[in-house]
Amino acid sequence: MEYILHILIMILLYVMLSQSLTLTAGYSGLISLAHAGFYGIGAYTSAILSVNYGLPFLVTLPLAMIISGVIAIFVSTIALRTVDDYFIIITLGIQVVAFSVMNNWMSLTNGPLGITGIPAISIFGFAFTSKIAFLLLTLVLTALTYFILRNITQSPFGRILIALSEDEIFTKSLGKKVYFAKVASFTIGAMFAAIPGVLYAHYISYIDPTSFTVDESIFILSIVIIGGMRSLWGAAIAAAVLVILPEALRFVGMPSNIAANMRQILYGVALVVMMFKYSNGFGERKSVKAKVPS
Amino acid sequence: MQVIINILSATFIYLLVAYSFNIIYYTTGFFNLAHAIIITLSGYVSYFFTENIDLPFGVTIVIAVIFSVLVGLLTQLTVYAPLEKRDANPFFKLIASLGLYIVLQNTISVVWGDDTKNFQILKVKKGNEIFGAYITNLQIITILVSLGLFIGGLMFLKYHRVGRNIRAVASNAQLANIIGIDSGKVVLWSFGIGSGLATIAGILVSLDIGLTPSMGFNLLLYGVVAMIIGGVGSTWGLIGGSLLLATAQNLGAYYIDSKWMNAIAYVILILFLIWKPLGFSGKRLKKVEI
Numbered sequence: 001m002e003y004i005l006h007i008l009i010m011i012l013l014y015v016m017l018s019q020s021l022t023l024t025a026g027y028s029g030l031i032s033l034a035h036a037g038f039y040g041i042g043a044y045t046s047a048i049l050s051v052n053y054g055l056p057f058l059v060t061l062p063l064a065m066i067i068s069g070v071i072a073i074f075v076s077t078i079a080l081r082t083v084d085d086y087f088i089i090i091t092l093g094i095q096v097v098a099f100s101v102m103n104n105w106m107s108l109t110n111g112p113l114g115i116t117g118i119p120a121i122s123i124f125g126f127a128f129t130s131k132i133a134f135l136l137l138t139l140v141l142t143a144l145t146y147f148i149l150r151n152i153t154q155s156p157f158g159r160i161l162i163a164l165s166e167d168e169i170f171t172k173s174l175g176k177k178v179y180f181a182k183v184a185s186f187t188i189g190a191m192f193a194a195i196p197g198v199l200y201a202h203y204i205s206y207i208d209p210t211s212f213t214v215d216e217s218i219f220i221l222s223i224v225i226i227g228g229m230r231s232l233w234g235a236a237i238a239a240a241v242l243v244i245l246p247e248a249l250r251f252v253g254m255p256s257n258i259a260a261n262m263r264q265i266l267y268g269v270a271l272v273v274m275m276f277k278y279s280n281g282f283g284e285r286k287s288v289k290a291k292v293p294s
Numbered sequence: 295m296q297v298i299i300n301i302l303s304a305t306f307i308y309l310l311v312a313y314s315f316n317i318i319y320y321t322t323g324f325f326n327l328a329h330a331i332i333i334t335l336s337g338y339v340s341y342f343f344t345e346n347i348d349l350p351f352g353v354t355i356v357i358a359v360i361f362s363v364l365v366g367l368l369t370q371l372t373v374y375a376p377l378e379k380r381d382a383n384p385f386f387k388l389i390a391s392l393g394l395y396i397v398l399q400n401t402i403s404v405v406w407g408d409d410t411k412n413f414q415i416l417k418v419k420k421g422n423e424i425f426g427a428y429i430t431n432l433q434i435i436t437i438l439v440s441l442g443l444f445i446g447g448l449m450f451l452k453y454h455r456v457g458r459n460i461r462a463v464a465s466n467a468q469l470a471n472i473i474g475i476d477s478g479k480v481v482l483w484s485f486g487i488g489s490g491l492a493t494i495a496g497i498l499v500s501l502d503i504g505l506t507p508s509m510g511f512n513l514l515l516y517g518v519v520a521m522i523i524g525g526v527g528s529t530w531g532l533i534g535g536s537l538l539l540a541t542a543q544n545l546g547a548y549y550i551d552s553k554w555m556n557a558i559a560y561v562i563l564i565l566f567l568i569w570k571p572l573g574f575s576g577k578r579l580k581k582v583e584i
Binding site for chain 1 (some may be wrong): 324335371376377380382384385386387388389390392393394395396397399400401403404408511515518519522551553554556557559561562563564568569
């Protein structure tokens with residue numbers, strides 16, 4: 001039972017991660033490989049603040065989101081000077097720099113040894129120590145994230161994002177602030193990526209840089225692409241499938257280190273296949289067209 | 295002085311990687327991240343035949359080149375060419391190549407394991423002394439071989455018929471088709487040459503620092519950074535970019551700490567984008583200026 005709860009919690013964390021990236025990568029077309037970096041920034045911010053300064057969860061969560069957001073504004077204003085291929089390489093760079101900082105800045109992050117003894121979340125005196133309580137908390141935050149992201153994507157701002165991802169110049173000619181919209185979408189995505197980071201840190205009670213590598217970023221991006229790029233529910237389902245997959249493979253009797261590789265091989269194949277499916281662009285989905293009032 | 299020698303050998307490795315990547319980028323116009331696996335794979339193939347089957351090292355290099363070229367051609371034939379047929383834009387090919395990279399890298403992990411393999415055939419004796427610094431035989435070989443291949447590549451592109459076809463397809467594929475150049479074949483040529491050059495780079499690096507499944511990705515990213523700094527599409531920019539990157543990394547390692555070398559590469563890239571967004575050569579990164 002504990003095991004199933006653990007998997008459910010991990011699924012919800014990845015649902016949040018992939019849905020926040022859906023806004024950035026799917027709706028505004030800014031394929032980012034830095035998402036695990038922001039996930040890590042959230043985790044480290046909360047871990048450092050709660051271990052060193054004893055701040056409560058209700059303070060560290062907003063602070064983690066704000067710090068992640070500020071960093072995102074700073075890097076995206078630079079990265080968004082480029083487009084497409086170059087943008088991916090730059091975000092990969094941001095990810096590597098973020099990982100280097102977590103791995104090498106000994107005095108702040110304790111380097112490869114990681115931060116231990118992160119306290120359990122407690123809100124107004126109620127400590128979320130049992131798995132079931134933590135699951136409920138995660139579920140509430142996931143629902144909140146989904147609700148906010150859905151409202152953003154269906155708002156006029158969301159339509160600007162879809163428009164600019166399909167034709168930037170045309171969108172600009174309509175008087176929309178393309179650059180601002182891109183920065184905003186990147187920043188919002190990064191802020192929401194900090195939430196699962198905070199939860200993860202308090203849930204495992206130990207974090208080290210290996211949880212926030214480039215591979216993790218690629219994994220989150222794969223979830224978004226496999227989930228159908230512009231579908232929050234698609235991302236959620238893909239997250240569930242990809243998190244359960246290695247566990248299922250292990251259940252069948254595959255050694256766990258090969259199961260991890262198998263999962264990566266499978267989502268690598270899925271990425272290639274999805275590229276064949278989308279080779280005409282992401283804008284083919286009927287539901288997107290139907291939602292734009294004519 | 296020692297720093298200068300280290301900078302030089304790093305420069306030439308980056309140059310070779312950047313050049314092999316650039317040949318493919320030049321003709322196809324997309325970032326082929328699966329190129330990283332060619333670098334890794336060649337090291338492993340050479341290692342496997344040297345250590346497990348006991349073939350002489352020279353023969354294993356030939357086998358590695360053949361193997362990598364075949365893999366390079368296969369990726370083009372099975373994935374990129376069909377995508378091209380569907381009019382996929384370069385961006386989608388990049389993601390497909392990322393998927394391909396993940397598949398192949400994990401296959402290597404399954405076959406050979408994730409641990410670092412030691413592959414030092416050229417034993418480090420003491421190194422040769424020049425001007426009070428030591429240069430190992432491997433560093434000399436690295437510099438000479440990379441320089442030779444780079445110049446050879448340039449000559450090939452300039453004077454050989456196939457090389458001229460590659461340049462024709464790179465500048466305008468449709469026009470090249472009209473005058474009877476088979477652009478599909480030319481792209482295959484560029485994949486073959488690029489993979490071949492990457493093989494040599496991969497083996498040189500694995501002789502120096504050993505083998506891990508992720509070695510190629512790091513190296514390729516340095517090559518890509520060197521290419522972007524140098525200005526995309528400029529051959530001489532590649533030299534400048536590689537030199538700048540190697541210098542910054544080695545000075546950083548010397549004065550700060552070698553563990554920051556990874557971060558330094560990208561900080562340079564980001565600084566370059568602020569200060570000189572178009573690279574040394576000034577070519578446009580954006581498709582259109584708005």
